[in-house]
Amino acid sequence: MLAATLAFLILPVAYTFVGSFATRMTGVVPEGLGTLDNWRVVLGLADTIGSQRSMGWTTLVALPNGIGIQVPAELAFSVALALGGVAINVVVGVPIAYAVARYDFRGKEWVDAFSVLPLVPGVVLGVAFLRAYPNLSATSFGLIVGYSLLKAPFMVMAVRSEFESMDLRRIEESARSLGASWPRTFLTVIVPQARSGILAGAIICWTLAAAEFNFSYIVYAKGTQPLALFLQRHISNSAFPQAAAAVSLFFCIVVAVTVALQRLGNRGFDAIGGD
Amino acid sequence: MSVAGRLADSVTAPDWLLAPVTERDRERRRIVALCLPFAALAVVAGVFPLVEVARISVSTQTYDSVGFTLAAYETLLTDPYYRGVAVNTLWFAAATTVTAVGLAVPIAHALETYDLPAGDLLVTLVSFPISLPGIVAAFMVLVLVGNTGLVTSVVAAFSAASPLDLAFGTTTSGLFLAYLYSMIPRATLILRGAYAEVDDRPAEAAQSLGATPFQTFRYVTLPAIRPAITGALVLTFRTALAIFGTLLVIQSLVVWTLQISRELGPGFDLRVAGAMAVAYFAFAFAFTALALRYTEAEVGL
Numbered sequence: 001m002l003a004a005t006l007a008f009l010i011l012p013v014a015y016t017f018v019g020s021f022a023t024r025m026t027g028v029v030p031e032g033l034g035t036l037d038n039w040r041v042v043l044g045l046a047d048t049i050g051s052q053r054s055m056g057w058t059t060l061v062a063l064p065n066g067i068g069i070q071v072p073a074e075l076a077f078s079v080a081l082a083l084g085g086v087a088i089n090v091v092v093g094v095p096i097a098y099a100v101a102r103y104d105f106r107g108k109e110w111v112d113a114f115s116v117l118p119l120v121p122g123v124v125l126g127v128a129f130l131r132a133y134p135n136l137s138a139t140s141f142g143l144i145v146g147y148s149l150l151k152a153p154f155m156v157m158a159v160r161s162e163f164e165s166m167d168l169r170r171i172e173e174s175a176r177s178l179g180a181s182w183p184r185t186f187l188t189v190i191v192p193q194a195r196s197g198i199l200a201g202a203i204i205c206w207t208l209a210a211a212e213f214n215f216s217y218i219v220y221a222k223g224t225q226p227l228a229l230f231l232q233r234h235i236s237n238s239a240f241p242q243a244a245a246a247v248s249l250f251f252c253i254v255v256a257v258t259v260a261l262q263r264l265g266n267r268g269f270d271a272i273g274g275d
Numbered sequence: 276m277s278v279a280g281r282l283a284d285s286v287t288a289p290d291w292l293l294a295p296v297t298e299r300d301r302e303r304r305r306i307v308a309l310c311l312p313f314a315a316l317a318v319v320a321g322v323f324p325l326v327e328v329a330r331i332s333v334s335t336q337t338y339d340s341v342g343f344t345l346a347a348y349e350t351l352l353t354d355p356y357y358r359g360v361a362v363n364t365l366w367f368a369a370a371t372t373v374t375a376v377g378l379a380v381p382i383a384h385a386l387e388t389y390d391l392p393a394g395d396l397l398v399t400l401v402s403f404p405i406s407l408p409g410i411v412a413a414f415m416v417l418v419l420v421g422n423t424g425l426v427t428s429v430v431a432a433f434s435a436a437s438p439l440d441l442a443f444g445t446t447t448s449g450l451f452l453a454y455l456y457s458m459i460p461r462a463t464l465i466l467r468g469a470y471a472e473v474d475d476r477p478a479e480a481a482q483s484l485g486a487t488p489f490q491t492f493r494y495v496t497l498p499a500i501r502p503a504i505t506g507a508l509v510l511t512f513r514t515a516l517a518i519f520g521t522l523l524v525i526q527s528l529v530v531w532t533l534q535i536s537r538e539l540g541p542g543f544d545l546r547v548a549g550a551m552a553v554a555y556f557a558f559a560f561a562f563t564a565l566a567l568r569y570t571e572a573e574v575g576l
Contacts, residue, residue, distance in 0.1 A: 002385045002397075005378060005459060008452075010400050012415035015425050019418075092312040099309035103302065115313060119560060120321060121517035123532045124552040127539070128324030131331050131549060149320035152313070182305060211408045213520040218536060228520075232410045235524055240423055247414055254406045258399065 013251060020245035030241070038245035042234065043072055078227035081140060082209035085147030086155075086202045092148070093155035094191060094198060101163035102172075115156045122150060126218025142219055143226065147209040154208060155201040162197025200264050207257045211250070325556065332549035347550035357534075364530040368515035371454040376507050378455075379462035380500075384492070386463075387470035388478075398467075404460045409520030412456040416525070417444040420452070450525045454515060462511045469503030509566040516559060531555055 020038050022030030100112050129146055136142040171193065175185040213228035220229060234246035291300035292307065335342030351357045382401065391397060404412065419426045421444035431438040443449050473496065481491045519532040531551060538548035
């Protein structure tokens with residue numbers, strides 16, 4: 001049972017990765033293995049047209065001598081959008097996690113439940129955004145705000161479990177007895193202590209935001225597309241090996257993130273949310 | 276004056292918030308300050324858009340929220356097409372949930388109770404698909420059983436049948452597999468957490484008293500993890516209801532989320548889309564609250 005399920009979950013991942021280096025994938029064994037053409041196409045290093053078009057490249061930093069550092073536009077765009085969402089998540093998630101972990105107050109169970117349950121799925125939030133912010137919806141700002149709400153529970157969970165493993169009352173009292181004001185205690189003593197939890201939460205939120213498809217699909221209209229829409233474009237329109245290369249590109253990101261999380265001693269992605 | 280302005284004027288902040296005297300007052304002020312950023316995000320990105328979408332769903336005009344009519348909801352309730360979509364959504368989510376959790380129980384059992392070779396690697400591999408979006412889950416199923424899929428090609432090579440007759444990636448069965456691809460890893464992760472907390476001494480005692488592994492599972496382990504199974508069913512069902520990207524790739528069944536996006540396509544009907552979004556939100560919220568309240572599940576709320 002375990003072996004069959006593992007095969008079902010992992011076999012297509014491995015086959016996709018191998019297939020991304022093939023010219024044709026119609027038989028049992030992919031043909032023409034060893035080509036990098038598909039990767040060059042999805043990374044925008046070869047010319048493409050129409051719905052199969054690849055990433056454009058954009059200048060990230062323009063150096064004074066006229067040479068710029070070039071990056072794939074859609075990858076860089078997604079990285080930036082997801083980072084914006086993570087920044088908001090840190091600002092909203094860390095304080096509320098601390099409130100729940102440190103204090104007892106009326107309605108705490110409700111605050112707790114609302115901060116960790118992803119209550120609104122991406123499609124529904126997307127429709128709501130279209131209606132509430134019609135002028136903002138197709139902009140990066142709308143996407144960032146939407147991502148931050150959708151992924152906030154993962155930040156709160158990661159940080160809260162870190163806070164719960166600390167003796168908060170003692171840390172807070174010793175800092176205050178040394179003369180630190182409460183805001184100073186929170187910002188310079190408590191928050192740095194929880195940095196591994198914050199980092200783990202940030203990595204998880206970043207990956208999930210970079211991969212968020214449902215919300216992006218409804219809200220996003222034109223211009224450079226987020227990474228998830230780039231994947232969908234290739235899955236729906238491209239030849240099989242080329243789609244495989246696009247999906248493999250995403251696998252590489254997930255593997256890098258998983259390794260980073262294990263370095264932090266985190267158990268990885270939590271199971272409650274996601275769609 | 277704006278609604279927000281009038282609201283701000285009519286509410287006077289209590290004394291403990293403005294001029295705290297006791298340590299208890301200061302603590303309350305801190306709690307408010309700590310919760311404020313999250314509350315602001317929830318209102319701007321969650322509550323306000325949801326209220327707006329609820330208003331357009333009862334509007335008499337297509338593009339402006341004016342008047343009051345339940346026509347859109349009446350359509351959802353009486354039109355056989357929308358009733359069919361609702362039935363599709365519920366049975367498909369229920370069937371995939373039961374299958375996913377049914378498979379996740381033995382997997383979590385094997386991962387947590389036996390010392391498997393390379394156990395950590397197995398856990399990582401089973402968890403890997405959690406971070407893949409639904410469109411990729413659909414692609415994985417096409418890789419296996421699509422027209423040029425791996426399993427399709429292997430079976431065709433051994434059976435002389437045409438790959439096109441064997442492939443079922445874009446059928447409802449393929450969609451079923453794609454749902455499972457997203458849901459099994461999530462259900463497994465929830466159940467593994469529960470297994471890790473189970474005291475394994477009663478199981479060892481049962482075994483030493485002569486119980487077979489199956490009897491031990493049936494009478495000792497299963498009662499201990501039953502709340503976690505309920506929790507896994509609830510959360511996996513919610514996941515199933517929210518799946519959308521998968522359906523764009525394998526459009527073999529029209530469910531609620533796919534229909535919402537179709538309302539926004541040609542014929543753009545924001546009122547019906549809004550009513551569907553409201554119905555979805557109300558159902559998911561009520562389901563989660565009721566299920567987790569009455570089942571003693573050890574998972575949040």
